[in-house]
Structure formats: C-alpha cells, structure tokens
C-alpha cells in the first residue's frame with residue numbers, strides 16, 4: 001500500500017506505534033516493524049543515552065526493517081534536558097529511521113541545529129501535536145511529517161478537547177508535509193477514516209498493548225479488550241499534562 005507516509009518511512013503499511021513509556025520496548029517494536037508497520041522504542045525507558053543505544057542495537061538484532069524512537073520533550077524530574085540531548089545524539093549517531101517528538105518542538109527545545117543534525121543523519125523528524133498552529137510551525141521548521149493527535153488519544157497535547165476527526169482534515173489542508181492521525185484508532189476502519197480525512201496513515205498505541213508481544217500483564221490486556229467506549233477518563237488536566245486512562 002502506497003501513501004506519503006509509507007514512502008517517507010519506507011514501510012509497507014501506513015501504521016506506526018506511538019511512544020509508550022515502559023511498554024514500547026525492543027520486542028514489541030521489532031514485531032510491528034517486521035509486520036510492515038513502524039515500531040517504536042521509547043527513549044524515556046532508559047536512564048542514559050548508552051542504554052538507549054543498546055536497546056536500538058537489540059532491536060536491530062530482531063528486525064532489519066525501519067523503526068522509530070519516541071523522545072517526549074515534557075517537564076520531567078528524571079529526564080533532564082541533558083538526557084534529552086543524549087537521546088537525540090544517540091538516535092542521530094545510530095541513524096534510526098525516524099524520531100517521534102512529543103511535547104515541545106525540538107527546534108525550540110534543542111535549537112534549530114537539531115533539525116540540521118537529524119537531516120544530516122538521515123533521521124526523519126515527526127512531531128506529535130494538537131493544533132493547526134503547531135503543525136504550521138513544524139512544517140516551516142523543517143519537520144518531515146506531523147502526527148495530528150486529538151483528544152481521543154492518551155495525552156492530547158493541549159487542553160482544548162479538539163477531536164481527531166476535526167484535527168486531521170484541518171491540519172491536512174493547512175500544511176504540505178504528510179499528516180499521520182492519532183487518537184482513538186484501533187483497526188482498519190480507523191485507518192480508512194484517517195485517509196479519507198486527508199491523513200497519510202495512522203499512529204496507534206493502546207491497540208498495541210493488547211498483543212502477545214507487549215509485555216503488559218495479561219490481566220491488563222483482558223481488561224483493555226473488555227472495556228467499553230465510555231470507560232476512560234482524563235487525569236492531570238489541572239497541571240496541563242493530561243492523560244487518558246481506564247476508569248478504576
């Protein structure tokens with residue numbers, strides 16, 4: 001299947017996995033890439049750049065297909081700006097296929113030189129964001145693609161409640177680089193909808209938890225499959241770091 005996303009990332013299907021702290025590990029990442037999508041290793045799983053390098057190499061031992069690394073540029077006590085820089089340098093050094101950047105845009109956080117460094121290393125830069133304004137910035141700053149993440153996703157970057165359904169066409173008609181849809185996508189119907197709305201493919205995360213290759217406890221997977229559409233809630237909105245979670 002050809003789309004702007006498959007062409008950009010040299011993958012068979014326009015499906016990628018989103019960053020998942022503690023779950024997006026080499027086993028799941030390589031299984032997704034081997035199946036023709038784009039697997040994801042989440043940098044925040046690792047305490048140092050060298051640990052991330054080992055994980056990248058471990059993944060390369062499991063797949064010869066492209067995969068990406070998520071770097072989440074959000075305030076954190078454990079992950080300092082120096083560690084973010086280390087993650088970024090290691091990814092460029094290792095020449096990973098792509099970086100999924102969430103939170104602050106990397107050109108503002110690490111400087112415009114980061115975009116140049118990624119380009120020289122052949123690393124595609126993809127920014128996960130939640131507004132047309134931020135997508136226009138990514139386009140002009142030299143990113144290769146954006147992920148349009150609506151309120152349905154685990155951590156919509158803003159607190160405006162804009163849905164995936166609204167965001168995908170608005171961003172698609174506003175920028176020239178490929179748009180990948182995220183938030184509430186779990187199957188082929190969601191992929192078809194994303195593409196009709198102007199997207200070039202999808203990012204899914206929650207759906208990948210309910211797989212054999214994900215290390216989450218089997219009871220969590222069972223619960224995930226059993227729950228209904230009204231069984232989630234948003235937490236941490238008051239500190240502007242909202243996350244969508246299963247209701248207890």
Ligand SMILES: Cc1cc2nc3c(=O)[nH]c(=O)nc-3n(C[C@H](O)[C@H](O)[C@H](O)COP(=O)(O)O)c2cc1C
Nearest residue numbers: 018019020021072102153154183184185204205206
């Ligand atoms: C368990 C879990 C952990 C996540 N951790 C991160 C993370 O560390 N960084 C990030 O940018 N997004 C994270 N996300 C968000 C996903 O990458 C993705 O944007 C979102 O979940 C897509 O929506 P979906 O779950 O409806 O498919 C996480 C999502 C889940 C479900």
